[in-house]
Amino acid sequence: MLDGSNQQSQTKKDSKAKTNKPSIVNVAIAVIHYKDQYLLGFRDATQHQGNRYEFVGGKIEADESAAQALIREVAEETGILLDNNTIVKLGRLHHDYGDKQVSLQVYKIELTAEQYEHHKHREQGLEGQALTWVSKSQLLAGAYHLPAANKTILEWLKLPSKITITYPLAHFGTYTDAAVAWLQYHQENLASESWVYIRLKDVNSKHLAEQLITTRPDILAILPSDNEQPLNGQGSLTANETKIGQRKVAKHLTQTTLMQCFDKDGSSTALKQSLSEDHPLIVSCHDIASITAANQLASMRIQNALPPVIGAFVSPVLATQTHPNDVPLGWDAWSALADLADMPVIGLGGLEPAMLNQALQYGGISVAGIRQFI
Helix, strand or coil, rough: CCCCCHHHHHHHHHEEEEECCCCCEEEEEEEEECCCCCEECCCCCCCCCCCCCCCCCECCCCCCCCHHHHHHHHHHCCCCCCCCCCCEEEEEEEEEEEEEEEEEEEEEECCCHHHHHHHCCEEECCCEEEEEEEEEEHHHHHCCCCCHHHHHHHHHHCCCEEEEECCEEEECCCCCCCHHHHHHHHHHHHCCCCECCCCEEEEEEEEHHHHHHHHCCEEEEEECCCCCCCCCCCCCHHHHHHHHHHHHEEEECCHHHHCCCCCCCCCCCCHHHHHHCCEEEEEEEEHHHHHHHHHHHHHHHCCCCCCCEEEEEEECCCCCCCCCCCCHHHHHHHHHHHCCCCCCCEECCCCCCHHHEEEEEECEEEEEEEECCC
8 A cells, every 4th residue: 555655656657647648739731722733831851740741731729710720820831811712621630640649620722813823933931841832643642742641631632522423223113124224324424534423222233333334434433332232142352343443432331331330239240341341431421420420430440541431421411302201401400510520521412513612611522413413
């Protein structure tokens, strides 16, 4: 048993041990761009994670919001004033560098043509740091060495502003051969180079997805998770799937499967399967519970060095013909859910491509749909 002096000494040691643990630094990150040109700074060799390029940003002070910190930091570092620009949340990240823990709140901001013209030739920031504008293709290809925490941000930036969702197979049920009709319709009507969520809603028609990707090699496919659509009887890839793997940009988890990952019964089958997916994930969310589950899954995949959750379909924003009985969220409620998500949010439900700007204003990064997108 410790006497009073020993107890006091032990308390001091415990307190010191706690204070020695790296504190979490909250940082606002600004992914600034004009069209396909992105702004990067360069960290001096003497700085933490030095000799690397970085997105502009800095520490969030106790008396300010992340957006306020971002506007202040960008102005202090570059002279670019973002007070009137649309600031869109990409997501939140926690990263442990060992000697330092950071919590990043990441925002994407597009400059006006006037702002870009005014700042594009500046090679040095207001704090003496080097600045450079780089193409999106080079940035995503890894041509610029960024801190480790930025790996997920680069994956988020691959998400397009519009995503097309195919009609389910049942939509062509009146045709003599629904499969042929489904395939021909989508072969002829999908936009070139578009991201397409191939949603057949028929577990026995996976071959149609393969055929569509084979005959339209320009499209980038989002496919159902293996939770919902097993591979083949042996659980391995078919020969054709191996060939088309490069056109597969993400797997999709329905809200039902997402919630099974964290169900109260403690079943881990769905979670294990979701943590075995070797492609980035896009999840579907309709409420706070599913957003919370999506955040948990996203964090676990990053901790396990897996491709991240790159987006969340949050729906329905407005009333839809596909689900006429579902009560729409409306833009305000949708925005509140979007704010809770730790990954980019995609608007879905009763939308059309022209509503992208509205989605940006309410906190989304992209819009998706069927009828108005094909």
